[in-house]
Amino acid sequence: MKKTKTSEWIKVPKKEVMLHRKSYKAKVGRPFKSVEDKGVRISLILDPKVLKKFKDKSKKNGIPYQTLINSLLKDAA
Numbered sequence: 209m210k211k212t213k214t215s216e217w218i219k220v221p222k223k224e225v226m227l228h229r230k231s232y233k234a235k236v237g238r239p240f241k242s243v244e245d246k247g248v249r250i251s252l253i254l255d256p257k258v259l260k261k262f263k264d265k266s267k268k269n270g271i272p273y274q275t276l277i278n279s280l281l282k283d284a285a
Contacts, residue, residue, distance in 0.1 A: 247278070259273075262276055262277055
């Protein structure tokens with residue numbers, strides 16, 4: 209249903225509604241990742257000084273600190 213200027217409701221064709229929904233959904237959210245691309249959630253205890261250094265370095269490089277830690281771990285593995 210769609211409201212008109214005269215405060216009356218009119219029925220909107222289902223096809224029009226579906227077209228609107230599809231165009232909206234196509235623009236919202238992150239792209240889907242495959243199972244291989246997804247990370248695994250873990251808990252890790254780090255020394256506060258080490259974490260601060262990672263956060264400072266990541267801010268300087270303009271990347272999230274978790275991404276920085278992950279890339280360094282990939283290089284070391």
